[in-house]
Amino acid sequence: MRNRSASFARARAAPARAALLVLACAAMAAPFLWMAATSLMGQLEVFASARILPETPLWSNYPEALTAQPFARYFLNSLVFSVAVVAGQVGTATAAGYAFARIDFPGRDRLFMLFLATMMVPAVIVLIPRFLMIDALGWIDSYQGLISTELVSVWGIFLMRQYFRTVPRELEDAARVDGAGPWRIFRSVALPLARPAVATLALFAFIDAWKNLLWPLLVTRSMEMRVVEVGIAAFHSTYEINWPYQMAAGVVAVLPIALLFLFTQRYFVRGIQLEGIR
Amino acid sequence: MSRPPERTDGGLPAFLPAIVTVAFTAGLAVILLSAAASVNGARERATKNVARMAANLWEIPGAGADAVAQLLGERATIEAVPADGGAPRTRTEPGAYGYRPGALDPSVWIAVASDPDRAPPPRPTTPLALLGILLMIAWTARRRRRPPPPRYPAATLLLAAAFLALVALLAARRAHHELEAISAAHLAHGIRAAEIAVTSGADPTRAARAAGLPWGTTAALADPARLWTMPRAVSEAIAALPPPLRTAPTSTLQAGGATYHIAQTTLPPNTAPPTQSPTAPTPAPTTLHLALLGYEETASPTVPLTAASAGSTLLVAIILSLLPLSARPRALRRTLAAWGFLAPAATLLLVFTFGPLLFSLWISLQEWHLVDPAHPFAGLDNYRNIILDTAWWSSIRNTAVFTLHVPLAMAVALALALLTQGSRRAVRWARLALFLPSITSVVAIAVVWKWLLNDGYGLVNQLLARAGIGPVPWLTSPDTALASLMLISVWMVVGYQMVVFQAGLAAIPRDWYDAARVDGAGPLQRFRHITLPGLRHTLFFVLVTSVIGSFQVFGLVYVMTEGGPLGATDVAVYHIYREAWEFLRFGNAAAMSWVLFAVVFAATWLHFRFLEGRRAHA
Secondary structure (H helix, E strand, O other): OHHHHHHHHOHHHHHHHHHHHHHHHHHHHHHHHHHHHHHOOOOOHHHOOOOOOOOOOOOOHHHHHHHHOOHHHHHHHHHHHHHHHHHHHHHHHHHHHHHHHHOOOOOHHHHHHHHHHHHHOOHHHHHHHHHHHHHHOOOOOOHHHHHHOOOOOHHHHHHHHHHHHHOOOHHHHHHHHOOOOHHHHHHHHHHHHOHHHHHHHHHHHHHHHHHOOHHHHHHOOOHHHOOHHHHHHHHHHHOOOOHHHHHHHHHHHHHHHHHHHHHHHHHHHHHHHHHHOO | OOOOOOOOOOHHHHHHHHHHHHHHHHHHHHHHHHHHHHHHHHHHHHHHHHHHHHHHHHHOOOOHHHHHHHHHHHHEEEEEOOOOOOOOOEEEEOOEEEEOOOOOOOOEEEEEEOOOOOOOOOOOHHHHHHHHHHHHHHHHHHHHHOOOOOOOOHHHHHHHHHHHHHHHHHHHHHHHHHHHHHHHHHHHHHHHHHHHHHHOOOOHHHHHHHOOOOOOOHHHHHOOOOOOOOOHHHHHHHHOOOOOOOOOOOEEEEEOOEEEEEEEEEEOOOOOOOOOOOOOOOOOOEEEEEEEEOHHHHOOOHHHHHHHHHHHHHHHHHHHHHHHHHHOHHHHHHHHHHHHHHHHHHHHHHHHHHHHHHHHHHHHOEOOEOOOOOOOEOOOHHHHHHHOOHHHHHHHHHHHHHHOHHHHHHHHHHHHHHHOOOOHHHHHHHHHHHHHHHHOOHHHHHHHHHHHOOOOOOHHHHHHHHOOOOOOOOOOOOOOHHHHHHHHHHHHHHHHHHHHHHHHHHOOOHHHHHHHHHOOOOHHHHHHHHHHHHOHHHHHHHHHHHHHHHOOOOHHHHHHOOOOOOOOOOOHHHHHHHHHHOOOEHHHHHHHHHHHHHHHHHHHHHHHHHHHHHHHHO
């Protein structure tokens, strides 16, 4: 009730606010629209001044750009990488988060602080040793080299711990009375209740892995092992002045993430809120 | 909840001391095995190199099978390659390495057996390790009879840690001796190969090649830069040695912080007929220098041994920490369950975060090049180098300036959050447009912006031209490039920050606003006295995380400017990336990353000190 009357009171300012908001959205979306527009232009058409929209859409840019380098392979690699990272991070973070939230053991809080402290450390510090370790294992230019270092996320452990702490204990106690062990309780009681947080963690892990440029850049050598990010960067330096091709590749790289976000945005928002408000 | 009576006998508690012994034993085994592995690996590589020497001798006209036999005796077997043998040039079999010399007739395989008469495991270490295991077993037996101690068994841990460290140290020293012996044997073979080559009629250069790379040769000494495998310091040091008639087979030389094994031999003038004019003076004897970077440098087991002993000490410490709980089986079971849940995450963090942190510190204290197998200890030299390096400090300055985009982004994000406050449906759609830049591919965004900001044809300059403003060199002038990147970064992060602020705004009670309105506070006053204080937590959180994040910017710079123009956008992480993967100076790069950490840490500390601290007083 109160909310409705409050928003009614502010309704007079609505048109100005809406106009501002539309303007802001337009400014934010403009680069993407311009990317889509350029991707349909001819290679020389983009250099004709004062041209913002293509004369006639040149759809053939897409198949041509995407076959100029093995983009299908890049996407496959990104998918394998991201899915493996999601599986790993969800597995490690749910288990560790549950232990930190629910089980009382000596040294728990100190250990948790130690874990959290690693979030302060710039990733670049561990880059060189990790690279040397992966190299010593002979895992350069392989999936295991790409994936193995990314399987645990302290942010994920933190997120899951916070979530498990908000879930009421009663169901778990009931299961304990029925004689279930800690692993059974975790698997069949706690984890199903934490599904929204798991979805949030999975999404963020997926996006972060998909966006990761530096690590794949270092541990992959061959074209066959490149992920999309590295592939687009390499494509950019190869086709330096062929802007329509580059924009076509860019559209194809942005589209899956945009669609993913469109259908899952409430999980993103929930994740950010869980993280920001303690 | 009724507690069942606690069991004190049997079950897991009784096995705990035994598990400590198992962890301790496993640690010792890993130490001994990795020491042995480094020795065996070096031996294999030495054998491979000797096999290559034999192949080189075979290729010298007039040398052939006899020369190979002279060099290696029974160790080498020579077999003809079958006529259809399109085999590769090298072949590895268990315990033997085969080389097929170049396109000679008949084509043969020269297989060299591994040096058989050296026992691989570091010997005097093994009895000590066994003694340690016996002590542990005795301790276990005693612990099983007596009730567990109520306090942490620190003495046991200290003893176990000392034992592990001692065994690791002895194993490392033993491995070191073995590796030195392998180096000396390798060097002796090299000298022998060169001598055999000369007596077979090869000239000194060819003889040096028969001895195989990586050696210093007379030719290399004349132009020390020619052999990249041989550091200039070494070839110069060799050149300065007194001309010997025939020195002892090996001596060692310290150069560039690493130990080299040096052998010199005076080769008689070769017996082949002189190719120049018959009146040429008889060629003088040549001194051949061979310098081998010792296997004790290239196969040193120090890092794996340190990791193994530290890892098993940690494991023993964790299991010992469970001992005081054995009197309370429920607490013990809980703790064990917790460690079970934590094991995957903890192991991965240990291996890929905590371990690398220490390793990185270690690298930063060495002169570590990717292609050079020697990493001489450099102390604080790397740190001194980068402190004097103006390019590095300018990259730090660029990073700090870049970070100034954070407050601007936060102001825009807060304005957007206030704009979208309240109206639900519009927000959902606005969010997509606003949020997309912060989740999508950084590289794609960088490429788009590079095109948008293109000097002649980009959309931005086209629009500005219509407004009569001349082309702005967004990314091509040192004055504007960094500012352009900052603006792009604002565009990238506002969506994310906006969502965080929305959450913060939703947490401010509506009543406060209503009460303020009743009291006659205007919108600005409400913002100043309700919104800002209510968002303090959120603002602080966004500020700290965004600053930490912006200190690590890489993708934008890597794609858009590559640090240019004239280093104007060379930010810290990009600088470190180039130092390590372009110039291959890993030691310097590691030191730089620690300096960056110090800067980030100081920035974060300042935030906490001045922003959080002030709030505590307010």
